Amino acid sequence: MLVKEIFLSIQGESASAGLPTIFIRFSGCNLRCRYCDTTYAYEGGENFTPEKLKARVSIYPYKRVCLTGGEPLLQPREEFQGLLDLLGEWEISIETNGSLPLERFTLKPGHRWVMDIKCPGSGEVEANRWENLKVLRPCDEVKFVLTSEEDYMWAREIIRRHSLEGRVGLLFSPAHGWLDPQNLAEWILRDGLDVRLQLQLHKLIFGPDTRR
Ligand SMILES: C[S@@+](CC[C@H](N)C(=O)[O-])C[C@H]1O[C@@H](n2cnc3c(N)ncnc32)[C@H](O)[C@@H]1O
Ligand SMILES: Nc1nc2[nH]cc(C(=O)O)c2c(=O)[nH]1
Ligand code: SF4
Numbered sequence: 001m002l003v004k005e006i007f008l009s010i011q012g013e014s015a016s017a018g019l020p021t022i023f024i025r026f027s028g029c030n031l032r033c034r035y036c037d038t039t040y041a042y043e044g045g046e047n048f049t050p051e052k053l054k055a056r057v058s059i060y061p062y063k064r065v066c067l068t069g070g071e072p073l074l075q076p077r078e079e080f081q082g083l084l085d086l087l088g089e090w091e092i093s094i095e096t097n098g099s100l101p102l103e104r105f106t107l108k109p110g111h112r113w114v115m116d117i118k119c120p121g122s123g124e125v126e127a128n129r130w131e132n133l134k135v136l137r138p139c140d141e142v143k144f145v146l147t148s149e150e151d152y153m154w155a156r157e158i159i160r161r162h163s164l165e166g167r168v169g170l171l172f173s174p175a176h177g178w179l180d181p182q183n184l185a186e187w188i189l190r191d192g193l194d195v196r197l198q199l200q201l202h203k204l205i206f207g208p209d210t211r212r
């Protein structure tokens with residue numbers, strides 16, 4: 001598997017924001033979101049077997065890992081599943097862009113999906129694989145990264161059309177530098193939406209250009 005970087009940080013996104021987390025950032029992505037803050041992960045990387053990755057993350061005093069990228073699900077299925085199995089007892093969140101099939105993987109209790117639904121402003125709305133919604137459980141999360149009020153209204157309509165409220169965790173995140181969080185807060189409260197507004201905590205802690 002091709003890995004760009006491995007690091008310990010404070011989880012900045014999802015429902016586990018704030019918790020110490022080990023990150024494995026895989027190389028390569030099949031999409032090109034306009035706002036992407038991780039373009040350096042599109043290329044390069046070092047090869048790891050699942051066993052070598054387990055050994056590497058085991059040097060830290062935590063058993064909580066975030067698999068991200070780039071797009072983690074582009075790695076060979078057998079090896080990615082092998083890593084999940086080797087880390088069976090660990091708390092794992094898998095950040096995925098939602099364009100690739102989730103049902104190819106078997107998750108253990110404590111493992112969860114954090115799946116983006118790409119909004120029109122990302123430039124990748126055609127990539128959404130809607131069948132993935134069937135796989136998601138109440139412990140999983142769906143994230144909308146929003147660039148504008150048009151994206152917000154689009155996301156609100158997707159939630160309604162697929163009856164997502166109460167079925168899965170819902171995250172609304174302003175694309176950093178694109179959308180004022182205060183506007184997003186006002187729209188959510190105005191419309192009575194029961195979603196989690198999430199800011200990228202690591203950028204508030206370590207600065208907007210952080211790689212942690
Ligand atoms: C870098 S991506 C890697 C995982 C996967 N490729 C995906 O898009 O979900 C991790 C998360 O960061 C979000 N993200 C990327 N750039 C962002 C930005 N400028 N502001 C807010 N979130 C951003 C993505 O939408 C995604 O939820
Ligand atoms: N601290 C920190 N938390 C994160 N949560 C998701 C990240 C990602 O890039 O997927 C990320 C990241 O890059 N840094
Ligand atoms: S899918 Fe994720 S890594 Fe790929 S371009 Fe979009 S935000 Fe960046």
Ligand SMILES: [Mg+2]
Nearest residue numbers: 037038068200
């Ligand atoms: Mg990031």
